[in-house]
Amino acid sequence: MLVSPGLCYGKGLLPADSMVGEVSHNVTFTIVNPPSTPFRVVAWTTNGTNVITSGGSGADDIGTGYVGRITLNSTTGSLELRNLVLSDTGEYVVTILAVGQPKEGTATLRVYAPVSKMTITANNIDLVEFNSSVSLSCSSSGTSLSYRWLNGSSEFTASDGVQLDDGNSTLTIVRVTRYDQGPFWCIVSNPINSDNENGPENITLKVTPLDVLYGSGSDLTLSCSSESSPPAQFQWALNGELLSNQGPVLRLEKIQANQSGRYSCWAHNTRTLRYQTSEPSDITVLGGSVTLTCDASGSISNRDWRKDGQPLSPSERIIFSEDNKTVSISPLNLTDSGIFLCHLANLLSNENASYNLTPLLRCPGGVFGIIVMLKDPATFHLQCPC
CATH class of the missing domain: 2.60.40.10 (Immunoglobulins)
Structure with missing residues (x-):
């Protein structure tokens, strides 16, 4: 001076x-x-x-x-x-x-000027793993702003898969994976205050009335709630595919067999990278269908199916593909519950993959689930689309 x-x-x-x-x-x-x-x-x-x-x-x-x-x-x-x-x-x-x-x-x-009126926008929320990129932009009123991004409690830093631009106000994730679901936080601060926002959490889904098996013609109400700032918007999905229905309540009237499946609600707001989903609730209507697939890498000389230890035979309801790779059952009934086994063999080895099918029971994680077994020299899996 x-x-x-x-x-x-x-x-x-x-x-x-x-x-x-x-x-x-x-x-x-x-x-x-x-x-x-x-x-x-x-x-x-x-x-x-x-x-x-x-x-x-x-x-x-x-x-x-x-x-x-x-x-x-x-x-x-x-x-x-x-x-x-x-x-x-x-x-x-x-x-x-x-x-x-x-x-x-x-x-x-x-x-x-204090930090206020914070918003986060995403250029894309319909993402494909390993194929999509997404950019999140964080904006706020105020002066001399600094930005930080967190996924849970971990702070993002620039790396091969993460880009931070515009003074760190824009976060770009290149080639997203399933581990990039968030919730994501943008923290904006200056010397006098800070502000942050987070996405939906504690998403819960309830079904009324709650039952194990629903007969055709039943009426159901599914409701979804979450903790979110700002309040979340809701989208409904069946077997992972988004439905046109939006809002916290989904009403199903006079349901039919083709409406069986895993219902989930997806909550989102402008501050999340992508939709966050609830724990699915499985709804099985008597008369639905399922397809079992048994496949392996390498050559396969023999593929046989059994149910509860007995050879599985084709019928009007049980249809085999020409190569025995798939078995389709429609409509499902009580007698289809049991353990399905696929026997695979070639000149070097033979292996079994089994699946416990309980089409009339609703259980955590999905009615039909997926079982994957890895063996040498063959790698094969038995799965049901669900």
């Missing part, structure tokens, strides 16, 4: 070299070591312009824009500045003329 000739910089005259203020709030420049003799003149300036000059023979000289916003303590020289605006940012200098040598102090004030 340059000191004017004849002035002595009063170290400790102002307690801090820099101060932080918030728009519409007040700050006080407190003189902590005022001269002990009466003041003749107290002058405050900022960026070279007059704020207030008090003393001498005339009335106080208050600078343009400060009338009604300042109060000067004529005893200590302290200055209160009210209703701060961004243009109040600057270097404030106080000069006190008293008996003896004049004193001067200086402090820098930085005024910030």
